[in-house]
Amino acid sequence: xxxxxxxxxxxxxxxxxxxxxxxxxxxxxxxxxxxxxxxxxxxxxxxxxxxxxxxxxxxxxxxxxxxxxxxxxxxxxxxxxxxxxxxxxxxxxxxxxxxxxxxxxxxxxxxxxxxxxxxxxxxxxxxxxxxxxxxxxxxxxxxxxxxxxxxxxxxxxxxxxxxxxxxxxxxxxxxxxxxxxxxxxxxxxxxxxxxxxxxxxxxxxxxxxxxxxxxxxxxxxxxxxxxxxxxxxxxxxxxxxxxxxxxxxxxxxxxxxxxxxxxxxxxxxxxxxxxxxxxxxxxxxxxxxxxxxxxxxxxxxxxxxxxxxxxxxxxxxxxxxxxxxxxxxxxxxxxxxxxxxxxxxxxxxxxxxxxxxxxxxxxxxxxxxxxxxxxxxxxxxxxxxxxxxxxxxxxxxxxxxxxxxxxxxxxxxxxxxxxxxxxxxxxxxxxxxxxxxxxxxxxxxxxxxxxxxxxxxxxxxxxxxxxxxxxxxxxxxxxxxxxxxxxxxxxxxxxxxxxxxxxxxxxxxxxxxxxxxxxxxxxxxxxxxxxxxxxxxxxxxxxxxxxxxxxxxxxxxxxxxxxxxxxxxxxxxxxxxxxxxxxxxxxxxxxxxxxxx
Amino acid sequence: xxxxxxxxxxxxxxxxxxxxxxxxxxxxxxxxxxxxxxxxxxxxxxxxxxxxxxxxxxxxxxxxxxxxxxxxxxxxxxxxxxxxxxxxxxxxxxxxxxxxxxxxxxxxxxxxxxxxxxxxxxxxxxxxxxxxxxxxxxxxxxxxxxxxxxxxxxxxxxxxxxxxxxxxxxxxxxxxxxxxxxxxxxxxxxxxxxxxxxxxxxxxxxxxxxxxxxxxxxxxxxxxxxxxxxxxxxxxxxxxxxxxxxxxxxxxxxxxxxxxxxxxxxxxxxxxxxxxxxxxxxxxxxxxxxxxxxxxxxxxxxxxxxxxxxxxxxxxxxx
Numbered sequence: 001x002x003x004x005x006x007x008x009x010x011x012x013x014x015x016x017x018x019x020x021x022x023x024x025x026x027x028x029x030x031x032x033x034x035x036x037x038x039x040x041x042x043x044x045x046x047x048x049x050x051x052x053x054x055x056x057x058x059x060x061x062x063x064x065x066x067x068x069x070x071x072x073x074x075x076x077x078x079x080x081x082x083x084x085x086x087x088x089x090x091x092x093x094x095x096x097x098x099x100x101x102x103x104x105x106x107x108x109x110x111x112x113x114x115x116x117x118x119x120x121x122x123x124x125x126x127x128x129x130x131x132x133x134x135x136x137x138x139x140x141x142x143x144x145x146x147x148x149x150x151x152x153x154x155x156x157x158x159x160x161x162x163x164x165x166x167x168x169x170x171x172x173x174x175x176x177x178x179x180x181x182x183x184x185x186x187x188x189x190x191x192x193x194x195x196x197x198x199x200x201x202x203x204x205x206x207x208x209x210x211x212x213x214x215x216x217x218x219x220x221x222x223x224x225x226x227x228x229x230x231x232x233x234x235x236x237x238x239x240x241x242x243x244x245x246x247x248x249x250x251x252x253x254x255x256x257x258x259x260x261x262x263x264x265x266x267x268x269x270x271x272x273x274x275x276x277x278x279x280x281x282x283x284x285x286x287x288x289x290x291x292x293x294x295x296x297x298x299x300x301x302x303x304x305x306x307x308x309x310x311x312x313x314x315x316x317x318x319x320x321x322x323x324x325x326x327x328x329x330x331x332x333x334x335x336x337x338x339x340x341x342x343x344x345x346x347x348x349x350x351x352x353x354x355x356x357x358x359x360x361x362x363x364x365x366x367x368x369x370x371x372x373x374x375x376x377x378x379x380x381x382x383x384x385x386x387x388x389x390x391x392x393x394x395x396x397x398x399x400x401x402x403x404x405x406x407x408x409x410x411x412x413x414x415x416x417x418x419x420x421x422x423x424x425x426x427x428x429x430x431x432x433x434x435x436x437x438x439x440x441x442x443x444x445x446x447x448x449x450x451x452x453x454x455x456x457x458x459x460x461x462x463x464x465x466x467x468x469x470x471x472x473x474x475x476x477x478x479x480x481x482x483x484x485x486x487x488x489x490x491x492x493x494x495x496x497x498x499x500x501x502x503x504x505x506x507x508x509x510x511x512x513x514x515x516x517x518x519x520x521x522x523x524x525x526x527x528x529x530x531x532x533x534x535x536x537x538x539x540x541x542x543x544x545x546x547x548x549x550x551x552x553x554x555x556x557x558x559x560x561x562x563x564x565x566x567x568x569x570x571x572x573x574x575x576x577x578x579x580x581x582x583x584x585x586x587x588x589x590x591x592x593x594x595x596x597x
Numbered sequence: 598x599x600x601x602x603x604x605x606x607x608x609x610x611x612x613x614x615x616x617x618x619x620x621x622x623x624x625x626x627x628x629x630x631x632x633x634x635x636x637x638x639x640x641x642x643x644x645x646x647x648x649x650x651x652x653x654x655x656x657x658x659x660x661x662x663x664x665x666x667x668x669x670x671x672x673x674x675x676x677x678x679x680x681x682x683x684x685x686x687x688x689x690x691x692x693x694x695x696x697x698x699x700x701x702x703x704x705x706x707x708x709x710x711x712x713x714x715x716x717x718x719x720x721x722x723x724x725x726x727x728x729x730x731x732x733x734x735x736x737x738x739x740x741x742x743x744x745x746x747x748x749x750x751x752x753x754x755x756x757x758x759x760x761x762x763x764x765x766x767x768x769x770x771x772x773x774x775x776x777x778x779x780x781x782x783x784x785x786x787x788x789x790x791x792x793x794x795x796x797x798x799x800x801x802x803x804x805x806x807x808x809x810x811x812x813x814x815x816x817x818x819x820x821x822x823x824x825x826x827x828x829x830x831x832x833x834x835x836x837x838x839x840x841x842x843x844x845x846x847x848x849x850x851x852x853x854x855x856x857x858x859x860x861x862x863x864x865x866x867x868x869x870x871x872x873x874x875x876x877x878x879x880x881x882x883x884x885x886x887x888x889x890x891x892x893x894x895x896x897x898x899x900x901x902x903x904x905x906x907x908x909x910x911x912x913x914x915x916x
Contacts, residue, residue: 065769069763075678075680075878076682076683078682083680161648162652164648164649164652166645222677222682227682227683228683240767242691243678243681243691244688244871244874245866245870246765246767246866267765269763269765269864270864271864271866271870271874272864273861276862280762284754286761286762286763306755463877467879515647
């Protein structure tokens with residue numbers, strides 16, 4: 001899909017011939033995130049539907065206890081230090097951002113009065129600044145008013161490397177923040193920034209109070225008492241926190257949204273394992289919500305038969321994919337294996353890559369391994385039908401794979417393994433230890449065997465595989481083998497960070513201690529050029545077209561073989577109404593959760 | 598006696614140093630680091646990861662880090678957890694009450710079951726009662742706690758719905774209700790741990806009593822016409838319990854150390870679950886502290902066991 005086609009679609013929405021939701025669904029289908037699609041409409045002047053979050057209870061309170069179960073326990077309650085989503089979710093009870101993302105990619109104001117747009121002079125043509133208007137009359141839990149100073153402080157706090165904040169990625173590109181008045185700030189960027197809804201928005205944008213943290217910015221960040229006793233603007237107030245175990249909260253009577261929240265107290269319990277967490281919600285109904293239940297669908301269905309709750313799945317950008325190594329892991333150049341100076345002896349032949357793509361039985365993997373929790377995908381281009389690119393169709397055919405290899409001169413030897421010029425088709429295939437992945441590996445190995453490719457399977461403990469340990473050769477970023485499989489997550493609503501993983505500058509190597517994000521070490525001049533163009537492109541529609549092109553470039557070369565688009569699963573007790581997003585934390589609308597009786 | 602104590606305490610110092618050094622080096626050599634989750638997160642630039650590594654001192658050589666740790670430890674500074682940025686001693690203190698309650702009660706339960714059953718079985722060896730007690734003891738310590746734990750959950754929580762299987766340390770209720778909730782949620786974990794321990798204690802008690810009951814002085818006591826009850830309680834059990842007391846003393850560190858598997862199954866926020874989550878997150882300071890406290894306790898209770906032994910049996914002298 002090119003820029004012109006995108007423009008036509010936007011035009012259709014503008015003219016009312018196509019609904020917002022349809023548009024967003026199409027954009028998600030071609031690999032863009034819902035927030036990105038939302039931004040396209042927003043900046044093209046299509047008025048954002050007043051996103052009303054449904055909420056029935058007549059008044060605040062009266063809902064009793066809300067019980068949340070996290071099998072990974074939150075360990076800290078300062079959102080700037082959050083290591084994983086577990087910490088962000090727990091912080092969400094107390095802290096709020098200026099705005100969050102809903103499931104259709106709309107920005108929903110939370111602490112902001114309104115979403116900046118060209119109409120309200122929030123956005124400028126040059127993309128260098130954004131004006132946020134803050135909601136008036138918001139008070140911190142201790143009664144101090146929330147003002148522009150708090151917003152500015154959060155940027156200073158996070159942007160200071162000595163603070164060691166995990167949220168720094170969202171704030172480091174902001175050059176300055178000016179206070180226009182007590183409830184208006186102007187964010188100024190160093191360079192034109194198409195994706196401005198990053199700082200102060202969603203999971204990394206939660207705002208902490210200046211009056212409690214001002215003395216603890218930088219080096220002393222760890223000593224702040226409020227790290228463990230949060231005082232926020234959120235719907236619930238702090239009662240008790242035991243790191244790695246539980247959080248207790250009570251209703252904030254002075255909450256800034258009228259008639260909310262519904263529940264009187266919140267009990268958040270952490271620890272244990274995903275299966276029993278799912279059981280406590282779906283089968284026994286002891287809890288109202290269970291976080292991220294990564295459990296095989298077969299087990300979920302059995303638990304759901306208990307009749308107390310349902311698993312709820314939401315679409316996100318997480319892609320389970322297989323990488324073929326561009327470089328040769330068996331040769332050492334300058335003390336470094338898999339150096340970019342080498343070429344993989346087998347995969348440098350496009351026919352072998354093509355055959356590998358034909359040997360992945362994506363349909364069976366979806367049907368028998370992931371069930372509801374994943375959708376088979378040939379690449380990022382999926383449904384609807386008319387948008388499925390011809391070159392990107394996926395197919396499983398051992399016969400075709402054999403033909404492709406035969407035609408390229410890979411002949412079967414006496415041991416049944418194909419070879420050419422003395423090189424045998426023998427591969428090592430690694431992944432992290434995780435039951436669906438091992439089954440998936442076996443499915444691929446079997447198909448390869450039938451095509452005369454010998455695959456040796458290797459599984460590495462997840463904590464090692466995903467570690468940033470420079471000395472360990474088994475991490476995914478070293479990629480010292482021929483193939484590997486894992487899931488890339490997309491914690492950011494915008495694909496810019498996500499897509500930099502195929503740029504030449506990001507190649508993981510000894511020089512950058514394997515911290516680079518381009519793990520296959522796939523390099524393409526054209527990709528780099530288009531990427532840099534996209535980085536600067538301010539027109540959201542043109543930018544979207546560029547990202548689609550980037551996707552196609554990667555996929556067409558067959559070094560990256562997308563397999564399953566995984567979904568986020570949570571457990572929800574019957575009657576609970578919560579507003580999942582997929583692009584923001586599960587608890588992003590905790591103020592509007594209620595029990596429908 | 599005083600001399601003996603002093604000597605034992607002095608010997609304890611190099612062994613604790615050795616233990617801490619081995620622990621530290623092993624942890625440093627183990628693969629993985631606390632920033633694994635950050636590594637796959639594109640929102641965190643590599644520079645920030647480097648700053649974090651430098652800030653937490655992970656980039657220094659192992660022996661420099663060990664030295665820093667040791668000096669800080671001697672000053673009473675246990676360091677802070679990488680995962681929660683909270684002081685390690687706070688984390689540990691927060692979890693001790695729960696562990697003491699659950700694991701301590703289970704030890705009491707184990708003794709309450711093992712003592713009478715073991716003694717009675719030894720009084721009538723190879724009787725029907727002895728046979729049944731033996732059978733159950735064997736079953737008891739052959740079944741791992743994760744199995745019995747899941748079995749109990751399945752029966753009492755899922756099928757019958759009587760007991761909760763998620764343990765909570767911050768129950769909001771007050772008065773009698775609070776006590777009842779606390780007892781209710783602890784029934785299953787205490788039963789699992791207690792019966793497992795009781796099984797092996799029973800075997801020890803039985804064989805210890807069996808050894809003593811055949812001795813001449815017991816026969817003498819009986820022939821003097823002392824009642825059977827008095828013979829057993831005053832003459833037999835008193836001597837037979839010497840090895841059992843030692844055994845129980847050596848089990849004490851685990852009361853503090855918690856029970857990793859059982860705590861994980863029932864989500865009990867004790868020391869064991871702190872340790873396992875720290876290990877999974879590669880949270881070195883916490884692992885170090887918990888393991889080190891544990892080894893101190895082992896050394897201490899070993900000493901205590903020796904002293905109790907001498908006190909119970911004056912024939913053993915301290916030299």
